[in-house]
Amino acid sequence: MDELKPLEDQLGYKFKDRQKLVEALTHKSYKKPYNNERLEFLGDAVLDLVVGEYLYDKFPKAKEGELSKMRASLVNEAGFKKLADALHLGDYIYISAAEENNKGREKPSLLSNAFEALMGAIYLESGLDEVRRITIDLIEACYPKIDLGSLFKDYKTTLQELTQAKFGVIPDYILKDATGPDHNKEFEVQVFVNDRLLATAKGKSKKAAQQEAAHTALKLLKDEDKS
């Protein structure tokens, strides 16, 4: 199994149990008795904590809401794909021939999940410190600047980037209702992707309602990825 040695070198981490590494790299399409979904479940929580603690320490004055926003900008499919790409993880994963034809090695969800599983496996073997070292090094190498202004994009922009990457389309916003007197109007907006209603939201302006709808839609798509 020396094909995995370059990945270990890149990580600066030698697996005690090579089978755990293989499991972390095995997509469910590969039809083995094991796959990386359980390790991904664990890795997801490990990464939330490691990145959360990093931001907690780095920004001692930041409020909880700012920490949450920064973490959400780093801890998501696109963010983990970036870290997976830095490790060339796509070259190492085990996927079926069908997934291979389907450009599986480049899929954000597949790469992000494999990265989470990899960190889950290292956590199980060696604990939080080792995952922290690897993840924070990768993040600091991949992001030119880590602060709220640089990381956090508004929700409409983030949603558009996500739906373009995932579905090849941009969201549609529809004004469903405007109620109240002129000086105190309330707007209700719906956001659709591929004719599917993702969210409805209200706001004091069309823009505010759209942002809120995009925010809700992002949470929904993120949760769907997890389940």
Next chain:
Amino acid sequence: MDELKPLEDQLGYKFKDRQKLVEALTHKSYKKPYNNERLEFLGDAVLDLVVGEYLYDKFPKAKEGELSKMRASLVNEAGFKKLADALHLGDYIYISAAEENNKGREKPSLLSNAFEALMGAIYLESGLDEVRRITIDLIEACYPKIDLGSLFKDYKTTLQELTQAKFGVIPDYILKDATGPDHNKEFEVQVFVNDRLLATAKGKSKKAAQQEAAHTALKLLKDEDKS
């Protein structure tokens, strides 16, 4: 500050830095230069990991989806309120007179947040092992049985319990549309709480669409609690 000694005894943990304990118990209404929101941010992730790892170890054959469902049943506001109550945390938290009058010491959100913050503080001082010991002992004492069947309630039931506790009302489900031929109908259902549309979902039966709508609504309410 000996008023906090019984809490430490209950936890079986003596704080190295008593100020961290005070911070974890201080609600933002108390108007101090510090409050427990940052520690709660950290504790939330610590608990996700500790409970996730516990289930990962306890159920070596469980699939990722089952682990996620079990964790979601333990790691939520109602679940943490249960653990907070076992510690009588309501007796120790620092809240404003207004919150006091508003039954703040019994509020699920307030107690759940304080519990998360407390675990965040212990993690910072003493690491994951100490949090694991305390949390898992509490969980095993508070739940008669830990398995998927005992923990996981269907989404409609869970949503109803949540909206009753939070808003004092039950959700309304409205059939919005039914399309397709009789043998292959698709139903579209909306769920409202207090006249607010929380989610829309489709399904092959009314029941399936309602479950899916309730699932989405639960995610939304959970996310709103966090932000």
